[in-house]
Amino acid sequence: xxxxxxxxxxxxxxxxxxxxxxxxxxxxxxxxxxxxxxxxxxxxxxxxxxxxxxxxxxxxxxxxxxxxxxxxxxxxxxxxxxxxxxxxxxxxxxxxxxxxxxxxxxxxxxxxxxxxxxxxxxxxxxxxxxxxxxxxxxxxxxxxxxxxxxxxxxxxxxxxxxxxxxxxxxxxxxxxxxxxxxxxxxxxxxxxxxxxxxxxxxxxxxxxxxxxxxxxxxxxxxxxxxxxxxxxxxxxxxxxxxxxxxxxxxxxxxxxxxxxxxxxxxxxxxxxxxxxxxxxxxxxxxxxxxxxxxxxxxxxxxxxxx
Amino acid sequence: xxxxxxxxxxxxxxxxxxxxxxxxxxxxxxxxxxxxxxxxxxxxxxxxxxxxxxxxxxxxxxxxxxxxxxxxxxxxxxxxxxxx
Numbered sequence: 052x053x054x055x056x057x058x059x060x061x062x063x064x065x066x067x068x069x070x071x072x073x074x075x076x077x078x079x080x081x082x083x084x085x086x087x088x089x090x091x092x093x094x095x096x097x098x099x100x101x102x103x104x105x106x107x108x109x110x111x112x113x114x115x116x117x118x119x120x121x122x123x124x125x126x127x128x129x130x131x132x133x134x135x136x137x138x139x140x141x142x143x144x145x146x147x148x149x150x151x152x153x154x155x156x157x158x159x160x161x162x163x164x165x166x167x168x169x170x171x172x173x174x175x176x177x178x179x180x181x182x183x184x185x186x187x188x189x190x191x192x193x194x195x196x197x198x199x200x201x202x203x204x205x206x207x208x209x210x211x212x213x214x215x216x217x218x219x220x221x222x223x224x225x226x227x228x229x230x231x232x233x234x235x236x237x238x239x240x241x242x243x244x245x246x247x248x249x250x251x252x253x254x255x256x257x258x259x260x261x262x263x264x265x266x267x268x269x270x271x272x273x274x275x276x277x278x279x280x281x282x283x284x285x286x287x288x289x290x291x292x293x294x295x296x297x298x299x300x301x302x303x304x305x306x307x308x309x310x311x312x313x314x315x316x317x318x319x320x321x322x323x324x325x326x327x328x329x330x331x332x333x334x335x336x337x338x339x340x341x342x343x344x345x346x347x348x349x350x351x352x353x354x355x356x357x
Numbered sequence: 358x359x360x361x362x363x364x365x366x367x368x369x370x371x372x373x374x375x376x377x378x379x380x381x382x383x384x385x386x387x388x389x390x391x392x393x394x395x396x397x398x399x400x401x402x403x404x405x406x407x408x409x410x411x412x413x414x415x416x417x418x419x420x421x422x423x424x425x426x427x428x429x430x431x432x433x434x435x436x437x438x439x440x441x
């Protein structure tokens with residue numbers, strides 16, 4: 052398919068979603084409000100995730116979508132994804148300085164030059180705020196944590212599935228290498244079953260994170276060779292190019308080392324997560340079953356308790 | 358012929374957990390603590406040091422796996438025909 056035609060595929064689906072009041076455009080590419088029907092599907096899918104993870108008795112933790120700048124500095128996100136970063140800046144000056152800020156706005160100039168970095172950055176993944184709170188020694192058997200947050204990635208796009216701000220629901224495992232890998236593999240299978248049960252043509256593929264730049268290609272190749280990341284992909288806007296709607300990752304000791312998280316035996320902890328891309332899953336469901344959940348197939352409605 | 362200079366650059370930019378002097382040319386650099394992030398710095402330093410550019414198909418774990426594989430890659434890329 053030619054590039055223009057491909058763009059059309061995404062824009063057509065985006066227009067249809069907006070016409071149906073499922074997405075509410077904001078004027079910024081990739082930033083949307085969600086209509087009640089859309090949000091209802093997200094809520095029901097989340098409840099489904101909760102039911103399917105209940106046997107793990109996860110600790111529930113909810114963080115705002117912000118992370119301390121100091122904590123962020125302990126990760127290598129800045130080095131590996133600088134192009135996706137969102138950083139909070141605010142005005143720290145005095146009254147005289149504020150006049151200059153207002154003057155710049157009035158004159159149509161770039162007033163952001165008057166701002167300074169505040170204490171926080173936007174989180175790129177729902178599990179980032181967890182790790183600094185886990186510094187220290189894990190209980191025997193490790194921990195399983197249930198997280199959900201809006202996350203931010205600066206990648207403006209007309210593909211409705213590529214939002215700048217969206218929600219991830221995660222189950223994170225912190226423990227030994229075996230425990231982390233077993234968690235990743237369990238959820239890879241369970242996640243695929245869950246998506247099939249709601250009628251999605253999901254399948255697992257070996258994947259890589261979109262590391263920045265040419266150097267990032269080496270990192271991506273390394274990640275693929277080690278099969279650290281799998282995605283469950285399904286059709287959203289473009290049948291020829293399925294979209295990742297769930298991600299299952301084994302981080303090795305990446306976060307355990309950065310935040311000095313230890314197993315009960317004193318080894319550096321390994322971590323793994325499954326992340327459900329809630330808006331993308333809803334978009335896949337709307338693409339598959341239509342825009343009216345009331346008319347979705349009975350088995351799908353039953354699974355989602357719609 | 359490039360191994361010595363490659364070794365020097367790996368020593369400066371590889372951030373290995375063992376001294377480069379203790380490694381053989383065919384030792385596994387990843388076993389020696391080369392991280393994927395350090396690989397990026399190493400790639401850029403090699404490109405600057407030899408005035409070369411790694412093509413996409415060489416940006417793999419195999420290329421960066423040992424001093425010998427890096428020296429071979431550099432030799433291949435540096436061996437441009439000289440126009441007179």
